[in-house]
Every structure is written in structure tokens, then in C-alpha cells.
Amino acid sequence: QVQLVESGGGLVQAGGSLRLSCAASGIMFRIVRMGWYRHAPGQQREWVADITGDGTTYYKDSVKGRFTISRDNAKNTVYLQMNSLKPEDTASYYCNVMPIPISWGQGTQVTVSS
Numbered sequence: 001q002v003q004l005v006e007s008g009g010g011l012v013q014a015g016g017s018l019r020l021s022c023a024a025s026g027i028m029f030r031i032v033r034m035g036w037y038r039h040a041p042g043q044q045r046e047w048v049a050d051i052t053g054d055g056t057t058y059y060k061d062s063v064k065g066r067f068t069i070s071r072d073n074a075k076n077t078v079y080l081q082m083n084s085l086k087p088e089d090t091a092s093y094y095c096n097v098m099p100i101p102i103s104w105g106q107g108t109q110v111t112v113s114s
Helices: none
Strands: 003-007 010-013 018-025 033-039 046-051 057-059 067-072 077-082 091-098 108-113
Touching: 003 091, 018 033, 018 091, 018 108, 033 077, 046 067, 046 077, 057 067, 077 091
Parallel strands: 010 108
Antiparallel strands: 003 018, 018 077, 033 046, 033 091, 046 057, 067 077, 091 108
């Protein structure tokens, strides 16, 4: 059974930083492409970044240079380091496998105040 557990969200002022974590189980993590998504109220869920099994990374244009995705295959965990946060980054953040997401976890809320 696949399980994805996100953590690390919180309330931060604009310009601040947060590091999100996602612990995965039930998948062959080291070979799976993993992505971070976010869902803001009134908007559709959107892709933010992803990382392949060999560490190649991809980013949404609006987060390039501010967010860094990484993974620790020994811990079955993917991370999202978010720096220079902006109010428009406010959303619930989720991790999932790519290219086709499976069951969603509970997410972790990120709120950026101006």
C-alpha cells in the first residue's frame, strides 16, 4: 500500500524559508520520479517541481532559483527547500509520483504573510 506523508509546512513571513519533507512507502522509491504539487484555495492543483531517480530536477518557472527539490533514497524521502517565499506561494503542498500521480497524502500547509 502506497503511503505519502508530507510535513514541514507552517506560517512564515515573505522572504522566509521552509523545508518540506515527504516520506514515501509502498513504492520502489529509488527509481521513481517524485514531484511536489501545490493547491491554493480557488485554484487547481499545480505542479511545482520534480526529481528523477538519478537526481535530475525540473521546476515551475515561478519557483526557479527559490525552490530546490532533493531526495534521500536511503530514507525514501523527498524534500523541497523553499527560500525567498512570497504570499503567492501560500497553498497546501503535496508530493506524489510522476508522471501519473497516485493516492494523495494529507499535504502540508504553507502560509506566507506579506
